[in-house]
Amino acid sequence: MMFAPAPFLLKDASVSQVMTQVCLALIPGIAAYAWLVGPAILVQLVIASLTAVAAEAAMLKLRGKPLAMFLSDGSAIVTAWLIALTFPPLAPWWLVVTGTLFAIVIAKHLYGGLGQNPFNPAMVAFAACIVSFPALMSQWPSVGLQMPLLDQLNVILGLAPRVDALSGATPLDAMKTALKLGEGQIDIAHLLANQDIYGNFAGRGWEWVATGYLLGGLWLWRRKLVTWHAPVAFLAAMVLVSGALWLYQPASFASPVFHLLSGGTMLGAFFIITDPVSGCTTPRGKLIFGFSAGLLAYIIRVFGGYPDGVAFAVLLMNLSAPLIDQLTQPRIFGMKGRQS
Amino acid sequence: MLNKLFKFYGGVKPPSNKTLSNALPIVQAPLPSRLVVPLHQSIGGMPRPVVQAGERVLKGQLIGQADGWLSAAVHAPTSGTVLEVAMHVRPHVSGLDSLCVVIEPDGQDEWIAHGPPDIATMSPADICNYLQQHGVVGLGGAGFPTHGKLTATPAVPMAELIINAAECEPYITCDDLLMRERADDIVRGIAVFRDMLKPQSVIIGVEDNKPEAIAAMRAAVDAQNEAFSVVAVPTLYPAGGAKQLIRVLTGKEVPGSMRSTADMGVQVFNVGTAYAAWRAIGHGEPLISRIVTLTGNVRQAHNVEALIGTPMNELLQLAQPHPDTDGIIMGGPMMGFLVPNESAPIVKTSNCLIAHSERLFPPKAPEMPCIRCGACARACPHELQPFELYWHARAKDFGKTQQYNIFDCIECGCCSFVCPSRIPLVQYFRFAKSEIWAREREKKAADEAKTRFEFKQFREEREKAEKAEKLAKAAAAQAAKKAAEAAAAAAAAGDAPDAPPADKAPDVAVDPAQAAKKAAIEAAMARAKAQREAAQVKNTDDLTPEQAKAMADIEARRQQAGIAEPATTTETKPE
Numbered sequence A: 001m002m003f004a005p006a007p008f009l010l011k012d013a014s015v016s017q018v019m020t021q022v023c024l025a026l027i028p029g030i031a032a033y034a035w036l037v038g039p040a041i042l043v044q045l046v047i048a049s050l051t052a053v054a055a056e057a058a059m060l061k062l063r064g065k066p067l068a069m070f071l072s073d074g075s076a077i078v079t080a081w082l083i084a085l086t087f088p089p090l091a092p093w094w095l096v097v098t099g100t101l102f103a104i105v106i107a108k109h110l111y112g113g114l115g116q117n118p119f120n121p122a123m124v125a126f127a128a129c130i131v132s133f134p135a136l137m138s139q140w141p142s143v144g145l146q147m148p149l150l151d152q153l154n155v156i157l158g159l160a161p162r163v164d165a166l167s168g169a170t171p172l173d174a175m176k177t178a179l180k181l182g183e184g185q186i187d188i189a190h191l192l193a194n195q196d197i198y199g200n201f202a203g204r205g206w207e208w209v210a211t212g213y214l215l216g217g218l219w220l221w222r223r224k225l226v227t228w229h230a231p232v233a234f235l236a237a238m239v240l241v242s243g244a245l246w247l248y249q250p251a252s253f254a255s256p257v258f259h260l261l262s263g264g265t266m267l268g269a270f271f272i273i274t275d276p277v278s279g280c281t282t283p284r285g286k287l288i289f290g291f292s293a294g295l296l297a298y299i300i301r302v303f304g305g306y307p308d309g310v311a312f313a314v315l316l317m318n319l320s321a322p323l324i325d326q327l328t329q330p331r332i333f334g335m336k337g338r339q340s
Numbered sequence B: 001m002l003n004k005l006f007k008f009y010g011g012v013k014p015p016s017n018k019t020l021s022n023a024l025p026i027v028q029a030p031l032p033s034r035l036v037v038p039l040h041q042s043i044g045g046m047p048r049p050v051v052q053a054g055e056r057v058l059k060g061q062l063i064g065q066a067d068g069w070l071s072a073a074v075h076a077p078t079s080g081t082v083l084e085v086a087m088h089v090r091p092h093v094s095g096l097d098s099l100c101v102v103i104e105p106d107g108q109d110e111w112i113a114h115g116p117p118d119i120a121t122m123s124p125a126d127i128c129n130y131l132q133q134h135g136v137v138g139l140g141g142a143g144f145p146t147h148g149k150l151t152a153t154p155a156v157p158m159a160e161l162i163i164n165a166a167e168c169e170p171y172i173t174c175d176d177l178l179m180r181e182r183a184d185d186i187v188r189g190i191a192v193f194r195d196m197l198k199p200q201s202v203i204i205g206v207e208d209n210k211p212e213a214i215a216a217m218r219a220a221v222d223a224q225n226e227a228f229s230v231v232a233v234p235t236l237y238p239a240g241g242a243k244q245l246i247r248v249l250t251g252k253e254v255p256g257s258m259r260s261t262a263d264m265g266v267q268v269f270n271v272g273t274a275y276a277a278w279r280a281i282g283h284g285e286p287l288i289s290r291i292v293t294l295t296g297n298v299r300q301a302h303n304v305e306a307l308i309g310t311p312m313n314e315l316l317q318l319a320q321p322h323p324d325t326d327g328i329i330m331g332g333p334m335m336g337f338l339v340p341n342e343s344a345p346i347v348k349t350s351n352c353l354i355a356h357s358e359r360l361f362p363p364k365a366p367e368m369p370c371i372r373c374g375a376c377a378r379a380c381p382h383e384l385q386p387f388e389l390y391w392h393a394r395a396k397d398f399g400k401t402q403q404y405n406i407f408d409c410i411e412c413g414c415c416s417f418v419c420p421s422r423i424p425l426v427q428y429f430r431f432a433k434s435e436i437w438a439r440e441r442e443k444k445a446a447d448e449a450k451t452r453f454e455f456k457q458f459r460e461e462r463e464k465a466e467k468a469e470k471l472a473k474a475a476a477a478q479a480a481k482k483a484a485e486a487a488a489a490a491a492a493a494g495d496a497p498d499a500p501p502a503d504k505a506p507d508v509a510v511d512p513a514q515a516a517k518k519a520a521i522e523a524a525m526a527r528a529k530a531q532r533e534a535a536q537v538k539n540t541d542d543l544t545p546e547q548a549k550a551m552a553d554i555e556a557r558r559q560q561a562g563i564a565e566p567a568t569t570t571e572t573k574p575e
């Protein structure tokens, strides 16, 4: 470009600012997580972040890209945090490292790096790990990791044995299993009241983590970093389908509130399906993307074999995002009368 | 005054920086040492120079005659001597030269005899002609000759006449000051337009960050008992884009790719244009000066009334630029450009000079990949998907860019302004547009060459055939002659006259037939040869697109630097 081109004025914006704000928005959820579930998550966040940065640097070097510029964009950190937050809190360190490497090296850089990945890297990592290490990925410690931090650290680092107390299931998974075992004898109200893994609405502790994500997500929306379309459609689908089944058979289907505050619903709604790179970009596309992902997530989590359905739902929708975008191009200014 | 306002999609709010330059009154700029008046200052035909070196000219004297319907005359801005009529740099991103009349002022500023015409006796066509002869062009955007927009389309009745006084670009305050100080003449100018176009209503749109200007305009409208509404529109860039302003004031949407708003029953003029029109009609003064905002990295930002042709660097000195000034932006910071040569002159469309420095406009951070965040799409006033356009422009898939409506892009810069990846999106769009134009031109040229070649081939063939025919005839004639000779010889020899001639006669008869056949073969061979040549020419033809490509590339680079094909951004340029 020969001359500094117009516009000469630019808004103060950068990719790293965007990513920093996404990280900031995750903080309420992380705080609730560390406080109510267990501080081990902080360790996992650090492990994932370090791995992501190292992998990012190595890949940038290999691909001959400017290191400083891309390392500081912060996108690797966002991926790392999402991985740490979706993996079991006491997952062994190598599992988190493997997942992160998979996300950064394969799902991101082999597809062309920042802005080019067709699939959400964190979800690719989750899916790959749950398929490869189903047992470890399903071990969610029962209620509040009341162990001291040092013990938690030892478990993560593999210095202490993985005792039975660690091998609980997610509240979602636990309910599914209990319902299956109960064969219609156990009803949900009973379950919720009697098991100490449930809090007021959903998993104990987890319900507040989800609320934290919701708060952060609303802040992102206020800051105009995400639009309302995908989250609203996603949550609406979740509420509609869970509500319908719940009304139909309240004994064997949990309430919409339970589903909204369980598993990856809130994290998914605001931080994962809103990933612009792998999601839809047109307003109608986002609605379709969000709604379908919500439906799929519900179906997989309730009827499928995995503890939660968000990751698979998102990956499936990532696959269809380009097509949805193409079919939902908005009309342009002045095109009202004309066919587009 | 109860106008319902509408919204346009997108838009951005850059810091306006208008208070820098709107506190001081308009100052008459002193006569410069030299005036370089480009002849081609508006869209349309290039005016023909009508003065020569050495000639003395008076202020307001015609120096360039309008050439063709869409062209506007050019006049001497002051009295003095014509030094030369030659190629000089003009204020254009291209940095290319154009024909200019260079005048050395004599300091007397002596007017040519002039005075207002008797407008009552003039037909609309006369007024159009008069404005053309007085060089009145759009002062806000690309300089569309004003008379060209005053000819009503009979098919569509004019609903709204809109006066664009939004002045949405940051830094610029020339229209603001013009309205504050000269509202009466503006309103009179608007009345002329109103009388010609006979719209149902007249709306003057001013961004609400100019309360003084709004008050002054309202006072002038009331004083003249006009029924114009002065409407404060919300400050949002690019509210001054013609199509955005139309949307805000009337709710009508004119597609970005549609050039004439008149087809929708709306016509838009810049407020400065109305003023210039009244200077011509009410005072007989051609357009030889304009208000220019001098601002940016200067000690004393203000507005000046400058003669067309004043060198920019000389003019900017009046605002005392700081020493670290490293360039001049002509126009606003959103759509303007750094002038490649600072001695380029002020032209009719130069509304603002901004002293550029890295302190005010820090160098851009390096371009990152697009993260598809969609910020650009949410900012685009034409509701395009800039990142899709960018994607295809980058991949040089220009067909796709057209599918994504690249020609609806008005190059307002909103998308570049918000992009967190600092992608110079507008640059890519200009590049894509210029490539598409270049290809279209190339195709047209190739088609023309093909037609030319085919015609040549046809002609050559015809000539060959004619030649062959002639040959055949000659051969036949010779054969006949030979036969006659032989017959005569035989007769003379007195040999058995029956047989030999009878033998010879068929021979003779065959000969012309054979000659004709031979000629036909020759013609066919010639045709084949021509065809071969055609094939060969086609091969060498392959070079031409390459050359054309090279030319197109050059042009692309030029365009990339910001030269817009004038026609497309004509009326949409925010003012």
Ligand code: SF4
Binding pocket: B369, B370, B371, B372, B373, B374, B375, B376, B377, B386, B387, B390, B415, B418, B419, B420, B421, B422, B423, B425
């Ligand atoms: S604003 Fe920039 S990064 Fe975001 S989608 Fe548009 S081009 Fe891509």
Ligand code: SF4
Binding pocket: B379, B380, B381, B382, B383, B384, B386, B408, B409, B410, B411, B412, B413, B414, B415, B416, B425, B426, B429
């Ligand atoms: S420059 Fe073009 S694409 Fe970008 S915001 Fe303006 S109209 Fe839209």
